[in-house]
Amino acid sequence: MIAYIQGNQARILSDLGQHVWLSLLPVLVGVVLALPAGYLTVRYRWLYQPVVNLGGILYSVPSLALFVVIPAIIPVGTLSPLNIVVALSVYSFALLARTVADALISVQGETTWAAAAMGFRPLRQLFGVELPMALPVMMAGLRVATVSNISLVSVGAIIGVGGLGDLFTRGLQLSYLAPIIVGIVLSVLLAAVCDSGIVLVQRWLTPWTRAGAR
Amino acid sequence: MITFDAVTKAFPGGNVAVDNLSLELPTGQITVFVGPSGCGKTTSLRMINRTIEPTSGTISIDGEDVTSQDAALLRRRIGYVIQHAGLFPHRTVADNIATVPLLNGVNKAQAREQARELLTRVGLDESLASRYPAQLSGGQQQRVGVARALAADPPVMLMDEPFSAVDPIVRDGLQREFLRLQSELGKTIAFVTHDIDEAIKLGDRVAIFREGGHLAQVGSPQDLLDDPADEFVADFVGRDRGFRALSFITAEKLEVEQVSAYVDRARGASLVLDDTGRPTGWSVDGQEVLRALPGTFTTRDALRLVTDLAITSPAGAAVRVDEAGVADGVVAHEAIARHLTALRRETER
Known part of the structure; x- marks a missing residue:
């Protein structure tokens, strides 16, 4: 085991590196797309159900199928890392669009009414009042999307771009347990580190949630 | 506007x-x-x-x-x-x-x-x-x-x-x-x-x-x-x-009785003052234990308050104080009723 790690250090580190950007870049893309989509569902309530349904359908498409379908729709190679990024972005968007919509809708009420009545314009109200108030719920969604992406990336190993997932295929091919264990441990550690990172950022961004009762 | x-x-x-x-x-x-x-x-x-x-x-x-x-x-x-x-x-x-x-x-x-x-x-x-x-x-x-x-x-x-x-x-x-x-x-x-x-x-x-x-x-x-x-x-x-x-209607024209003279025999209650003349409570039936004062009024307060104080007081009377909070008069609810009757006669005239 230790011998395996020592002998394959460079390989393991590059797999880990690939895993990091393959899982986190799609989260970023998902956030960038989900924010305006979520906002539109608040502005035009009739959009809510279609957006939620679309998210549900997208999320239920098997990842393998997505890897095949995406190159047919947009010009990326089936075996390109970009294919994985696009597929995982779709999942992130599916998860986050609903979270953002629900979070923004849940903060509508007396406070947003008061904001409008005091002379906030819509865009400033969104960034100054609604988004900050919706942060705790949105961050919870972000944690789910991030951790789920980190676990999903491994599936990319099937088409040869799987970050730590490549360690699994290698282990299976060689009937050798060490790379599989290293892959699992690093995946779980990465998920734990990213999750804790988001929690820390959230604590820093939302000090008022800990102000608590008198 | x-x-x-x-x-x-x-x-x-x-x-x-x-x-x-x-x-x-x-x-x-x-x-x-x-x-x-x-x-x-x-x-x-x-x-x-x-x-x-x-x-x-x-x-x-x-x-x-x-x-x-x-x-x-x-x-x-x-x-x-x-x-x-x-x-x-x-x-x-x-x-x-x-x-x-x-x-x-x-x-x-x-x-x-x-x-x-x-x-x-x-x-x-x-x-x-x-x-x-x-x-x-x-x-x-x-x-x-x-x-x-x-x-x-x-x-x-x-x-x-x-x-x-x-x-x-x-x-x-x-x-x-x-x-x-x-x-x-x-x-x-x-x-x-x-x-x-x-x-x-x-x-x-x-x-x-x-x-x-x-x-x-x-x-x-x-x-x-x-x-x-x-x-x-x-x-x-x-x-x-x-x-x-x-x-x-303010209590300005409401007539009060002298504090020093005020002992309501019927109810056996008397007003207790501290050294500076501020009211501290009512002594009922000659007991040491004071019954709390529901509050006091000044000539600027409304008759609604005075009536309320008189009704809720254990002695059936409200205590008037001056600017310094020193008791300067007592009025029983019967006196308030007489005052109201007089007011009504005045407006009807």
Whole structure:
């Protein structure tokens, strides 16, 4: 085991590196797309159900199928890392669009009414009042999307771009347990580190949630 | 002055919330909109800052039609206080108060400094400035809500049931503080409540609305109590309106008995004073144990208070004090009744 790690250090580190950007870049893309989509569902309530349904359908498409379908729709190679990024972005968007919509809708009420009545314009109200108030719920969604992406990336190993997932295929091919264990441990550690990172950022961004009762 | 001229608001579906309302809210005074739920009082209030747009008619502030102005800029010149304060949970108390100045582009340091001054003004400690709203009591939040509405020094304030979500004791304090503030600031205020007692206590003028968005009567609180326009108003101001009317007569001409002479033989009660002559309580049946005084009154207080004190006192009498709090007279409820009878004869003459 230790011998395996020592002998394959460079390989393991590059797999880990690939895993990091393959899982986190799609989260970023998902956030960038989900924010305006979520906002539109608040502005035009009739959009809510279609957006939620679309998210549900997208999320239920098997990842393998997505890897095949995406190159047919947009010009990326089936075996390109970009294919994985696009597929995982779709999942992130599916998860986050609903979270953002629900979070923004849940903060509508007396406070947003008061904001409008005091002379906030819509865009400033969104960034100054609604988004900050919706942060705790949105961050919870972000944690789910991030951790789920980190676990999903491994599936990319099937088409040869799987970050730590490549360690699994290698282990299976060689009937050798060490790379599989290293892959699992690093995946779980990465998920734990990213999750804790988001929690820390959230604590820093939302000090008022800990102000608590008198 | 805020003027409603033939204002009607019909919601989609045909529900008429406000029907042909014409009303003037004088500058520097508190006009209270009161009525049962569904009478259009809140809709009327919200049309002033265009959070609801009228279907027809015009609302103007100092002669300027509100619909001719940019809605956001109009609203920044109109203070707004709502029932549960509606504070921003993610902003500190100081930043909540500074909301409108910050919208107007005042720099942060200056806006926060001013927010601290306003905290003191509404009777809160400056140390609360860095707290979040969740760390304040309901009454404190409501005061912050008032401070936030005052921050840009708007000439007009809209208050939508601002004190109805707090308990009666806190509410009483808030109302008193509000009247004190208003006596200093002289804002033009539209105030919505469903509580006729609150309307009579706070209003310079009271507009009573009835279901369907009709104005039933508008006038000073005393006008409404003395001379209700119809049965609806009479019913709304209540069966005990005679008692409420005592709020407008001061105890100035009420005759009192000498304190030193006051021992009510019938009830066996006597007034106990401390060394400086301030009343401390009633001694009943010659016992050492004092029965608490329900309160005292001065010549400036209303007969309603005096009557209440006399009724609730263990001795059946209210104690008058001077400016220094020294007891200078006692009046039994029988004497109050005689005084009221004399007053009625005087008005009938």
